[in-house]
Amino acid sequence: MSTQAPGRKFRADFWFYVKVFILVALGIFIIYPFYNIIIKSFFADGVSGITLANFAKFFQRKYYYSALLNSLQVCGYTVLFSTLIGIPISYLMTRYNVAGKHLMHILIIMSLMSPPFIGAYSWIIMLGRNGIITHMFTALGLSVPTIYGMGGIIFVFTLNLFPYIYLYTSAAMNSIDSSLEEAAENLGMSKLRRIWTVTLPVILPSILAGCIMVFMTCLADFGTPMLIGQGYTVLPVLIYNEYMSESATNPYMASALSVIIVLCSLLVLILQKQLVEKKNYMMSSMRPPVETKLHGWKRFWASFPIYVVVFLAFLPQIVVVCQSFVERNFGGSFIGINFSNYTAIASRLSSNIINTYLFSGVAIVFIVIIGILASYVIVRKKGKVSGIIDTLIMFPYVIPGSVLGIGLIIAFNRKPVILVGTAWIMIISYIIRKIPYTVRSGSAFLYQMDPYVEEASINLGVSPMKTFFTVTARMMLPGIMSGAVLSWITCINELSSSIMLYSGKTSTIAVAIYQEVTRMSDGTAAALSTILIGTTILSLILVFRLSKGKVKII
Amino acid sequence: MSNEVIIKNAVKRYGDFQAINSISLNIKEGEFFTLLGPSGCGKTTLLRMIAGFNSIEGGDFYFGDRRINDVPAYKRDIGMVFQNYAIFPHLSVEDNVAYGLKARKMPADEIKKKVADALELVQISHLAKRMPNELSGGQQQRVALARAFVIEPSVLLMDEPLSNLDAKLRVQMRTVIKKLQHRLGITTIYVTHDQQEALAISDRIAVMKEGCIMQIGTPNEIYAKPKNPFVAGFIGVSNFLDCEISGPQDNADVSIKGEMDMHMRLQKEYHGKAQISARPEQLFFATEGMPGTILFQTFLGDFIQYEVHLEDGQDLIINEYTKDSPAVHETGEKTHISFDLNKVSVYAAGSGEVLSV
Numbered sequence: 001m002s003t004q005a006p007g008r009k010f011r012a013d014f015w016f017y018v019k020v021f022i023l024v025a026l027g028i029f030i031i032y033p034f035y036n037i038i039i040k041s042f043f044a045d046g047v048s049g050i051t052l053a054n055f056a057k058f059f060q061r062k063y064y065y066s067a068l069l070n071s072l073q074v075c076g077y078t079v080l081f082s083t084l085i086g087i088p089i090s091y092l093m094t095r096y097n098v099a100g101k102h103l104m105h106i107l108i109i110m111s112l113m114s115p116p117f118i119g120a121y122s123w124i125i126m127l128g129r130n131g132i133i134t135h136m137f138t139a140l141g142l143s144v145p146t147i148y149g150m151g152g153i154i155f156v157f158t159l160n161l162f163p164y165i166y167l168y169t170s171a172a173m174n175s176i177d178s179s180l181e182e183a184a185e186n187l188g189m190s191k192l193r194r195i196w197t198v199t200l201p202v203i204l205p206s207i208l209a210g211c212i213m214v215f216m217t218c219l220a221d222f223g224t225p226m227l228i229g230q231g232y233t234v235l236p237v238l239i240y241n242e243y244m245s246e247s248a249t250n251p252y253m254a255s256a257l258s259v260i261i262v263l264c265s266l267l268v269l270i271l272q273k274q275l276v277e278k279k280n281y282m283m284s285s286m287r288p289p290v291e292t293k294l295h296g297w298k299r300f301w302a303s304f305p306i307y308v309v310v311f312l313a314f315l316p317q318i319v320v321v322c323q324s325f326v327e328r329n330f331g332g333s334f335i336g337i338n339f340s341n342y343t344a345i346a347s348r349l350s351s352n353i354i355n356t357y358l359f360s361g362v363a364i365v366f367i368v369i370i371g372i373l374a375s376y377v378i379v380r381k382k383g384k385v386s387g388i389i390d391t392l393i394m395f396p397y398v399i400p401g402s403v404l405g406i407g408l409i410i411a412f413n414r415k416p417v418i419l420v421g422t423a424w425i426m427i428i429s430y431i432i433r434k435i436p437y438t439v440r441s442g443s444a445f446l447y448q449m450d451p452y453v454e455e456a457s458i459n460l461g462v463s464p465m466k467t468f469f470t471v472t473a474r475m476m477l478p479g480i481m482s483g484a485v486l487s488w489i490t491c492i493n494e495l496s497s498s499i500m501l502y503s504g505k506t507s508t509i510a511v512a513i514y515q516e517v518t519r520m521s522d523g524t525a526a527a528l529s530t531i532l533i534g535t536t537i538l539s540l541i542l543v544f545r546l547s548k549g550k551v552k553i554i
Numbered sequence: 555m556s557n558e559v560i561i562k563n564a565v566k567r568y569g570d571f572q573a574i575n576s577i578s579l580n581i582k583e584g585e586f587f588t589l590l591g592p593s594g595c596g597k598t599t600l601l602r603m604i605a606g607f608n609s610i611e612g613g614d615f616y617f618g619d620r621r622i623n624d625v626p627a628y629k630r631d632i633g634m635v636f637q638n639y640a641i642f643p644h645l646s647v648e649d650n651v652a653y654g655l656k657a658r659k660m661p662a663d664e665i666k667k668k669v670a671d672a673l674e675l676v677q678i679s680h681l682a683k684r685m686p687n688e689l690s691g692g693q694q695q696r697v698a699l700a701r702a703f704v705i706e707p708s709v710l711l712m713d714e715p716l717s718n719l720d721a722k723l724r725v726q727m728r729t730v731i732k733k734l735q736h737r738l739g740i741t742t743i744y745v746t747h748d749q750q751e752a753l754a755i756s757d758r759i760a761v762m763k764e765g766c767i768m769q770i771g772t773p774n775e776i777y778a779k780p781k782n783p784f785v786a787g788f789i790g791v792s793n794f795l796d797c798e799i800s801g802p803q804d805n806a807d808v809s810i811k812g813e814m815d816m817h818m819r820l821q822k823e824y825h826g827k828a829q830i831s832a833r834p835e836q837l838f839f840a841t842e843g844m845p846g847t848i849l850f851q852t853f854l855g856d857f858i859q860y861e862v863h864l865e866d867g868q869d870l871i872i873n874e875y876t877k878d879s880p881a882v883h884e885t886g887e888k889t890h891i892s893f894d895l896n897k898v899s900v901y902a903a904g905s906g907e908v909l910s911v
Binding site for chain 2: 450452453455456457458459460461462463464467471474475
């Protein structure tokens, strides 16, 4: 069907219009803003014409280039520690009868889906200058390591992101045919050497894919380093400061920094393609690996490390929820346990709450509709155009939200279309940034769907367009919905682009949390965070139900 | 309304690769017609061109008088049974079967009756309310069949419908399909790579190779008189023997490896190298002929299959019916092999053109 016979009359069918629509939308909301950023990066205040002044400045001044080095350092260490935690956990989880395995799996996924800036904020509550644990230790005459600075950022990131490594690695471990390890055993390899010489090399591509996800997320994240960096500046924070700081805004420099950070992401992605995809082993697991049944103490020691890590990863959320019911006076001393924080946000920040759900809700409607159509075009209408659509739609995956925010502001703050300050610019940024989750999940689902089912419907006399809506879309729904829930969760938790794009009337919960924390208003921030955490958990339970426990986060 | 299907000079290209090489077919109304060939021969490609799922790069396709080249797939009025059945997983058995009727906007009570009749015909009435994932492979196959013929299409297409079933069920289902097709009289085009299945089920067979048709004929014609060495080798088992032909057309001299010398009438005069194709049951043990040693014997119930090693190095397969054979030949026994030249096929070396009458 996809091959057009030469010389045949071209007929514009439904899918032609879909492709045109998606391409035009991508052109306006992705290519045009990025084009603007790139152009702006070659201009500077007080310099006429095109210049490389911004880039020169970047590599000359320590203030700028150290942010890049800091970013790379934070990302590198986070990847290292996430791997050191994630791989052993996935090995234990896939090979042994860890107690409460299913629940642990769900909790690990939940800690991944909770926004890192809430984690950062919660660790400040615990280990910050006025932290609960800090106070306890000082009372005992002990000192605790500081949560601020590089170490703290890496600590929070690692606890938040090791689940990526865990998810990728355990997916690969589950797909190893057990005869592979048996063959190694049979050839006389000891257990540890078996893991080292067979298991690890075979799952290495998946581990690398997980590392890439961790690296990219670290590189793009704004909230955590902003809250606990305290002078340790990374690139996304620098971009924000250059663009938004009250003293001296420099959109040209911010654009140049955006270009640099996007180049870093692209470089890593290209590296991944070179490294991983060439080494990907196709495995058809005839006999999935069996779980070893441990008993007594052995089982305890296999489960214990997992419980420790999951507890640490989940602790911030528990602390925040508890904190939200604690009333304190301005000095920070304890007054009582009540709902005062909630009444405070209900009176003062209700519009933020409404905005969050309204914007995310509207965005999700668009994401689902466009996501279904785009997944279908990408998988079933292969060709040059669908290749371009695939690449462009996935592009926001690798760009930090603050960069997208700057792009949208530059693009739409002048006539003919002024969107800056409106709700629409928030919604558009959510759609662009979060649609990759839905498209990835939808197209993965579609790849496994039998194409002959569509042909059977067409063959029985139902037109291709009607077949798409009555059969294909209907069958794609589980895949689309589980992707859409992820899009939804990340929408409500979105901080980095919102903080660039919000105006007084369009502020959201995430933005308010950030502001409340910087204003030292811990109680209201905790109450707002609790709302986000609650919504996230409820949504995840929904996605587990929808996908019957087979949720695909990665 | 059943239709004849006429295909004239069909061409299918994928880039530079010519998948279908100017094929012409004339399929009669109500006929059970099979496209048979090894994988990659283009049989499924041709079937999907008829269905409208592959574009047509050249030639004309007709259902009766109607040229269908430019008719979109959903308006061609074709029933199709897919290799993996392609049952709608979200619809029950009866909704699957009713799907095409609903597309035709048939009144509900009529749909109900037709669905019931169709399920009755394929003997799965008791499964009407089941969902597809509750059915076995054979049952899904019956649903796919019912869904395809219930719309009373002008043509019924089947793409290797039995290849996913186990051996016993395959034989059983091919009888079901054959009887059903006879009863409904719908022109049917059937694709398979299994020559035994094709011989058992078809009115006529087109044997295909590399996008071309090698022979069209009834199962008997194709088995008994293969037109070229490819068909002889693909349909059933054949032993090929090199020979030299000389002399006049009506009494040509056929010399096999200098060991046998026989005479036969040819279709036309021919001199030079040729190839004899003999079925295992056309060869027999004799006191003279090609000398050889029995390598191996397999007892297969109604016949015994022998592998014989000729002195020039070639191995032959010979079948001897148990009821005709006085005794089992032992491994290592020296013997001679012979055959009746008038029953085997003879082809010109190189061109593969058939010389025997």
